[in-house]
Amino acid sequence: MIRHTRLLLWRIFAALMVLLGMVGAVLPVLPTVPFLLVAAWAASRGWPSLEARLLAHPKHGPHILRWRERGAVPRKAKWFSSLMMLASASMLALSTAPLWVKIGAPAMMASVAVWLWRRPED
Known part of the structure; x- marks a missing residue:
């Protein structure tokens, strides 16, 4: 069962x-x-x-x-992901979100971007 x-x-x-x-x-x-x-x-x-x-x-x-x-990620996907995270962080900065969100979310996105760019490429 x-x-x-x-x-x-x-x-x-x-x-x-x-x-x-x-x-x-x-x-x-x-x-x-x-x-x-x-x-x-x-x-x-x-x-x-x-x-x-x-x-x-x-x-x-x-x-x-x-x-x-x-663990390979294509370069095109790395660029697209990074640009989308940058756009998200920019929109978040212009929003009425609390300051801790405006700082924490972009910091998390930046750490993900660093991890992503350290992955091998095709």
């Missing part, structure tokens, strides 16, 4: 991540590949056929494989 429930939860999580990835394919502000990376990870724990389909996908499969093998 517990094994069945665990498998069901992994499948629901994987399906949710695929759904968010599909939304990201349509909306330019939402990334696709990070959601598919998480979907493949979750599918590897409870839905091997979905994992195989994600890895075999002609467009996104190579990105998932490169991440798994080397």
